[in-house]
Amino acid sequence: MEIRFTPSLLAWLRCFEATVRYRSFTKAASELCVTQGAVSQQVKHLEDWLQRPLLLRTPRLLVPTPEGQWLAVVLRESFQAIEGTLIQLRRKQEDLTTALSCAPSFAMGWLTPRLGEFFRAHPDVNLRVIGEFHALDRERMARDDVVAAVRYDLGEYRDLQATAFLDEWLIPVASPVFLSAHPQLQTKADLRAPMLLHDTSPWVGAGPFEEWEHWLGHVGADVPQLAQGHHYNLSQLAIGAALAGQGIAMGRAALVFDDLAAGRLVAPFTQPVRSRASYFFLSGMDPSPHVMLVQGWLAAQAAVFRGRRDALLVGLAAALHAQ
Missing domain, CATH: 3.40.190.290 (D-Maltodextrin-Binding Protein; domain 2)
Incomplete structure (x- = not known):
């Protein structure tokens, strides 16, 4: 299956990675300079696109599912590699x-x-x-x-x-x-x-x-x-x-x-x-x-x-x- 990294998909991934890192839509929104609702919506778009849940939404905390944790680790390592390359350049x-x-x-x-x-x-x-x-x-x-x-x-x-x-x-x-x-x-x-x-x-x-x-x-x-x-x-x-x-x-x-x-x-x-x-x-x-x-x-x-x-x-x- 071919997957194209459209601007929308990249935005969904960025919001998801930040949300898992902070375990919070609000803190992720603060880092990304957008609203809490926008981050929540982007993550929901990603889950709908993948046709699987990535986060368990508890009253006090957001907990990634096993698939969500796997994706978050891959995203974090990828973003760090890109960041390191840009710094070197x-x-x-x-x-x-x-x-x-x-x-x-x-x-x-x-x-x-x-x-x-x-x-x-x-x-x-x-x-x-x-x-x-x-x-x-x-x-x-x-x-x-x-x-x-x-x-x-x-x-x-x-x-x-x-x-x-x-x-x-x-x-x-x-x-x-x-x-x-x-x-x-x-x-x-x-x-x-x-x-x-x-x-x-x-x-x-x-x-x-x-x-x-x-x-x-x-x-x-x-x-x-x-x-x-x-x-x-x-x-x-x-x-x-x-x-x-x-x-x-x-x-x-x-x-x-x-x-x-x-x-x-x-x-x-x-x-x-x-x-x-x-x-x-x-x-x-x-x-x-x-x-x-x-x-x-x-x-x-x-x-x-x-x-x-x-x-x-x-x-x-x-x-x-x-x-």
């Missing part, structure tokens, strides 16, 4: 422009001040930094023409190379003005929820009070009703509010190092706690030479910074004990 263009998707707060607070050194050392690499914090997978990176990324999260990636290059430590920070206006704030037991500044989106999937809850739990302090604090969707915004004397932010050492060293921010409780998240460098399974160069440069910069950061944190702790 576009390698020359990628070598001209290396697009790095980077968590915005890290890009502004840590990466950008160091980029001048990179450009001087590697004038042949046209590095383009894009501030983003949405979740990534290989398909999303290929669709957005992004060949590498930096994310602050737990590093749970299925189809990308994810290499941790910098750990992170959490430490509360406030301006000297704020601390002078709140002399009652002597120990962590004096913290109150309305004083706190929150980054409510530290990484995709994290809770809105992840970092404060994590720090408080490790130092043995309890601040009820954390939601009474002030909320931001970027760590840099919370830090900016702290610099303006509006409260106490949960600082990430990579982002508050310069402000602490210059005295613009103060760490009233010098008990840094290791964050659950780290900074990860993400790339495809076959990165270009320029991507590998960027990764190596980032790792070297992180190693230098880590030594300076650890010395600062030790110095802060020593100063507190000396008081």
Whole structure:
């Protein structure tokens, strides 16, 4: 039997593969930028054309039949092979422009001040930094023409190379003005929820009070009703509010190092706690030479910074004990 891959048949297959991967018409529709009803209809067209069911539609989940699972595996492998070939064919263009998707707060607070050194050392690499914090997978990176990324999260990636290059430590920070206006704030037991500044989106999937809850739990302090604090969707915004004397932010050492060293921010409780998240460098399974160069440069910069950061944190702790 001869089968022609018409545009309609290809659309049906694409919708079916995404639906099985997510076990959801709604999530597949979000990826494909169409409506949930359109995806459901396309899958139904495919089932009618094959004259067999491919999905068992339960109230809470879509489950592929044995035939549906077989087809989904073949489609996924085929799409990956096509995607890999297209990436190889576009390698020359990628070598001209290396697009790095980077968590915005890290890009502004840590990466950008160091980029001048990179450009001087590697004038042949046209590095383009894009501030983003949405979740990534290989398909999303290929669709957005992004060949590498930096994310602050737990590093749970299925189809990308994810290499941790910098750990992170959490430490509360406030301006000297704020601390002078709140002399009652002597120990962590004096913290109150309305004083706190929150980054409510530290990484995709994290809770809105992840970092404060994590720090408080490790130092043995309890601040009820954390939601009474002030909320931001970027760590840099919370830090900016702290610099303006509006409260106490949960600082990430990579982002508050310069402000602490210059005295613009103060760490009233010098008990840094290791964050659950780290900074990860993400790339495809076959990165270009320029991507590998960027990764190596980032790792070297992180190693230098880590030594300076650890010395600062030790110095802060020593100063507190000396008081």
